[in-house]
Amino acid sequence: MLERTFRIYKEYGGRVASTLLFRSLLNSLLSKKAKLPKSYHIVEGIPVVEGVIDLTRIGLDSKIRIYVDPLDQGLSKDLFNYGIREPLHVLMLHKIIAALKPELVADIGSNIGYFPLIELNAGAKHILCFEPNPIAYKYLKLNLDHFSNRVKLFSKAISVSGFRSKA
Numbered sequence: 001m002l003e004r005t006f007r008i009y010k011e012y013g014g015r016v017a018s019t020l021l022f023r024s025l026l027n028s029l030l031s032k033k034a035k036l037p038k039s040y041h042i043v044e045g046i047p048v049v050e051g052v053i054d055l056t057r058i059g060l061d062s063k064i065r066i067y068v069d070p071l072d073q074g075l076s077k078d079l080f081n082y083g084i085r086e087p088l089h090v091l092m093l094h095k096i097i098a099a100l101k102p103e104l105v106a107d108i109g110s111n112i113g114y115f116p117l118i119e120l121n122a123g124a125k126h127i128l129c130f131e132p133n134p135i136a137y138k139y140l141k142l143n144l145d146h147f148s149n150r151v152k153l154f155s156k157a158i159s160v161s162g163f164r165s166k167a
Contacts (some may be wrong), residue, residue: 012157042071047071048136053117054083064117067142069135075114090118097122104128108158111136113143116151126150132157 040049046069053064063083068076078085083092094116097105107116111127119127129138129144129151137155144151 008086015052019078026028043067043119043142046135046142048142049076049080050074051079052083052088053079055090055118055121057082057084058087060094061154062121064121066113067139068112069139075111077114079114085114090115094118097124101125106130110140110153112139116144118151120147124150126152128152128154130154130156130158 013105018163040047042048048067049070051066051068055062055064058064066079068079070076070080075085083111084090097119101123105127107119107129110116110131111133113129116127116129127150129140131140132155133152134155137153141153144153
């Protein structure tokens, strides 16, 4: 499976890497000047604005609705302003999942659901999502609620150290 993953990366990565890297750097520079909307809605106790993951910006034929935090200066701001974040990673992940068609994906550190939504769009059949941050988990739940038959959410952290939280 690893060999196939590298072959997919080599096939698609070389053609678009320089363009996507340039766009990514440009987005990073522009993101300092970008603004989030001033108006938003409160949904299930959290501030929400509807954004879009615009996969057409990296040559794929999809746009995915995502709810973002209008007060967040990171991922939410980038999605609201540009419709994409980490474009090369997104393209590689999408191509790999589309080619391998995994039965199960474990998304560790799912945040608000950006990568799980991309994984679902690419054809992942089932996803286990782990997100320990309670605020990010609320957005994750909101974004993936209508995929409840394909996604299982866990408000937990994953560790290899054997450490157990008292919470």
